[in-house]
Amino acid sequence: MVHIDTSTERYPKLHGTPASRGIALGKLTFLKRRQKPDIRHTVEDTAAEIQRFEDARARAITQLGNLYEASLDKLGEQNAVLFQIHQLMLDDPDYVSQIHEFITTEKMNAEYAVDVVAKRFSEMFKAMDNDYMQGRAADVIDVSRRVTDILLSSHGTPLKSTSYTTYGDEPLILATDDLAPSETVSLDKEKVTGIVTSHGSTRSHTVIFARTMGLPAVISLGDALSPDLEGHTAIVDGGAGILIIDPDESTIRAYRERKRTEDALRARLEQFRGKETRTLSGRRVRLYANIGSAYDLDVVKSSDAEGIGLFRSEYIYLSSDDFPTEETQFKIYKEVLESMEGRQVVIRTLDIGADKTAPYFTLKPEENPAMGMRAVRICITRPEIFKTQLRALFRASVYGNLAIMFPMITSVDELKACLAMCEEVRRSLDNEGIPYNEGLEIGIMIETPAAALISDELAPLVDFFSIGTNDLTQFTLAVDRQNAEVGRFLNPYHHAVRRLIEMTVKNAHNAGIWVGICGELAADEGFTHELIEMGVDELSVAPSSVLILRARISTLG
Ligand code: PEP
Ligand code: MG
Numbered sequence: 001m002v003h004i005d006t007s008t009e010r011y012p013k014l015h016g017t018p019a020s021r022g023i024a025l026g027k028l029t030f031l032k033r034r035q036k037p038d039i040r041h042t043v044e045d046t047a048a049e050i051q052r053f054e055d056a057r058a059r060a061i062t063q064l065g066n067l068y069e070a071s072l073d074k075l076g077e078q079n080a081v082l083f084q085i086h087q088l089m090l091d092d093p094d095y096v097s098q099i100h101e102f103i104t105t106e107k108m109n110a111e112y113a114v115d116v117v118a119k120r121f122s123e124m125f126k127a128m129d130n131d132y133m134q135g136r137a138a139d140v141i142d143v144s145r146r147v148t149d150i151l152l153s154s155h156g157t158p159l160k161s162t163s164y165t166t167y168g169d170e171p172l173i174l175a176t177d178d179l180a181p182s183e184t185v186s187l188d189k190e191k192v193t194g195i196v197t198s199h200g201s202t203r204s205h206t207v208i209f210a211r212t213m214g215l216p217a218v219i220s221l222g223d224a225l226s227p228d229l230e231g232h233t234a235i236v237d238g239g240a241g242i243l244i245i246d247p248d249e250s251t252i253r254a255y256r257e258r259k260r261t262e263d264a265l266r267a268r269l270e271q272f273r274g275k276e277t278r279t280l281s282g283r284r285v286r287l288y289a290n291i292g293s294a295y296d297l298d299v300v301k302s303s304d305a306e307g308i309g310l311f312r313s314e315y316i317y318l319s320s321d322d323f324p325t326e327e328t329q330f331k332i333y334k335e336v337l338e339s340m341e342g343r344q345v346v347i348r349t350l351d352i353g354a355d356k357t358a359p360y361f362t363l364k365p366e367e368n369p370a371m372g373m374r375a376v377r378i379c380i381t382r383p384e385i386f387k388t389q390l391r392a393l394f395r396a397s398v399y400g401n402l403a404i405m406f407p408m409i410t411s412v413d414e415l416k417a418c419l420a421m422c423e424e425v426r427r428s429l430d431n432e433g434i435p436y437n438e439g440l441e442i443g444i445m446i447e448t449p450a451a452a453l454i455s456d457e458l459a460p461l462v463d464f465f466s467i468g469t470n471d472l473t474q475f476t477l478a479v480d481r482q483n484a485e486v487g488r489f490l491n492p493y494h495h496a497v498r499r500l501i502e503m504t505v506k507n508a509h510n511a512g513i514w515v516g517i518c519g520e521l522a523a524d525e526g527f528t529h530e531l532i533e534m535g536v537d538e539l540s541v542a543p544s545s546v547l548i549l550r551a552r553i554s555t556l557g
Helices: 046-075 077-090 093-106 110-126 131-153 181-185 205-212 249-270 294-303 314-318 326-339 376-381 383-399 412-432 449-453 455-461 469-477 484-489 495-510 528-534 543-553
Strands: 013-015 017-020 023-030 172-176 192-197 217-219 233-237 242-245 286-291 308-312 344-348 401-406 441-446 464-467 514-517 538-541
Touching: 017 205, 023 192, 023 249, 046 077, 046 093, 046 110, 046 131, 046 181, 046 205, 077 093, 077 131, 077 181, 077 205, 077 294, 093 110, 110 131, 131 181, 131 205, 181 205, 192 205, 192 233, 205 217, 205 294, 217 233, 233 249, 249 543, 286 294, 286 344, 286 543, 294 326, 294 543, 308 538, 314 326, 326 344, 326 383, 326 401, 376 383, 376 412, 383 401, 383 412, 401 412, 401 464, 412 441, 412 455, 441 449, 441 455, 449 455, 449 469, 449 495, 455 464, 455 495, 464 495, 469 495, 495 514, 495 528, 528 543, 538 543
Parallel strands: 023 172, 172 192, 192 217, 286 308, 286 538, 308 344, 344 401, 401 441, 441 464, 464 514, 514 538
Antiparallel strands: 013 242, 017 217, 023 233, 233 242
């Protein structure tokens, strides 16, 4: 229970996880779920009960089809498709047969059988060592609740399983433990202007939907988000991840002002959605997104990125207990490529080592791991690991527009060793009759001063360069990017770094290849004009920066 002690604190601030940017001011209203009636009872005519379940399942599938159609405008095809996935869940043979079996063998009523099986599936998803599958736990509960609601309403009990109190015309901030995707999309946006939850994950569809719908949201506020707060005035600051209860007048005024500014900025940015990125003079710059895993795909798509400029494939290895197999990797790369529907996806090969280690690599402890056995150095010395990844990549290449990129290159010989391994993989796939895209682009990261300085020698061997300004800065200035003590010396604007970038861009263009930036500097609005002047062809940035940069570039020569 939250005790609001106004004598010691003007208003309490609850801290949670930022989930969807923006500011909302309104009355807190708690989502009330229908108390589940004690629904277990014994049925005699099990065949009739199975039919009752089948009728409800069919109706739920129809409702989800309608929800899909209704969500297309609000959420766009790539998000609304979740409701088609929900339809498939209701068609899952395992799910359906387990419900039938409980009805037949235990003589359970359909509502109870659905509930038991939904919990089983949800526990199974939650136990998986994979964020994406864990997120499916909420989906199976959501679709099962829909079926139970239909079953209960056919008995004459209320149809709607949720409700919330309204306060005249006052805008509302909906508070709940967690919100299902179908509940999020069905919210009345005229009334509900923000969402706060005590639990939830930033990877959930609820969060993605909230972002797409422009609803500010803060999640994981914990038990402090108590129903005692019902009816209190509150401010949600989605970007900062805070909920302010009973703000005073001056706080309200300050937030109203900020909201006006942010709303105006967002409206301006929305005009750039779906457009190409061009400078004032009409020069095209490709604006791509950086991602860590396939779970970020929804966010990339709603960001309106024109492709993926850096897929950090090492996260597949880091989230695994053992070397990921060729098949595991193939499926992930295929999923990413297919979901990007022909837009380019640059997948960086394994950049393990330094701060990113997995125990099964059994790397020896090193004095200076950032300059030690990492990235291509591991790939060259342990070719079996590298070849497994390359085979998975080449095999996946027929499912989209793939480009492969090697990290931490410092010499022509290293690059030649990587290219030779690609050739070996191509030959073995040829022998096995496995197709791959023969024209896929192969490039390298320029993230060591050595690579920048010999970029004229490297360029003729590849199709593109992508400058990794994070490592390029650390190695040029001899400042450890992991060490906060020396953080103030890590200056990406240093002349030495600029000159290396400039040199790399010139050498790329002299050799007729494209050059991009995928380090943090690519998203630095204050530096965009210099990068554009240097002639950079592509910028790959966090998805949240895509529209901001497109707007910025549109103002530059
Ligand atoms: C870089 O070094 O700039 C880069 C993009 O790679 P990472 O940050 O993953 O090392
Ligand atoms: Mg790097």
